[in-house]
Amino acid sequence: MELDRITFNPQMMGGKPCIRGMRITVGTIVGLVASDITFDDILLAYPGLEIEDIRQALSYSAWRSEEIEISFLAA
Numbered sequence: 001m002e003l004d005r006i007t008f009n010p011q012m013m014g015g016k017p018c019i020r021g022m023r024i025t026v027g028t029i030v031g032l033v034a035s036d037i038t039f040d041d042i043l044l045a046y047p048g049l050e051i052e053d054i055r056q057a058l059s060y061s062a063w064r065s066e067e068i069e070i071s072f073l074a075a
Contacts, residue, residue, distance in 0.1 A: 001063065005056045017060060019053045029057035 007021045017026040024046055032042050039054055 001059060003056050003060050003063075005053050006060045019049065019057060022048055024049065024053075026057045026060055029054055030061045033058060 005020050006017050006026060007019070008015060008017055009021065012018060012021075013023055013025055018024060019026070019029065029042065029049075032045075033039075033054070037045075039051060042054060043049055043051065
């Protein structure tokens with residue numbers, strides 16, 4: 001899976017995953033899609049976005065939801 005449009009910068013948006021270094025987070029895009037906003041309407045609202053940005057945001061979110069985090073407690 002290629003996610004070359006998902007970027008991370010600790011100095012921007014609290015280090016959240018963003019789209020191509022813009023101040024648009026993956027969470028924003030996923031939230032809009034989850035709210036039944038169409039891809040076309042998202043692209044109109046965010047003129048710098050491209051359809052592939054939306055696809056990769058959804059792919060990244062799906063991938064992250066499958067990760068399992070294990071914490072080890074000190075004895």
